[in-house]
Amino acid sequence: MFVNGTIIDGVFDTTVNEFTLQRVKNFDTQSVLNETQINNIYQYLHLHRDNEDGQIITLYDQLPIRLSKEESSQLIGDIEKVMSMYH
Template sequence: MLLTGNIISGQFDEVMNEFSIQRVKHFTTESTIKESQLKSLYDYLKKHEGDMGGQIITLYDQLPIRLNQEEISLFISDLEEVQLMYRQ
């Protein structure tokens, strides 16, 4: 199942029950995350949603990407859509 969100896009694999992130903002990537990893990321961003300075995430543990407050909220919305895809 394909997701094209505001900040991320990717493909959900129903058989493996994992999401492959293919784009973050305008950067192309290929990162597969399991439900527990997505939940950790979601919880972290929710906790820091109001931070005035935003947040910085990294791709490949070396490419920093700045997210402002609005982008954090959009990212959270995207993650909420992905959470609905995981089978319970």
């Protein structure tokens, strides 16, 4: 099932219960995330949601991407959509 979020896009595979992240903002990527990994990302973002400076995430451990506070909130919403798909 394709997930088209505001900050992220990807495909959720119900047969293996994994989310393949394909886009962050306007950057293409390819990462497979299991439920624990998604939950950990969500918990971190939720805990730091009031950070006025936003967040910096990295793709491929090399490419930093800045997220404003608003974009961080949008990412939390996108992740909540993905979290609801795990069984």
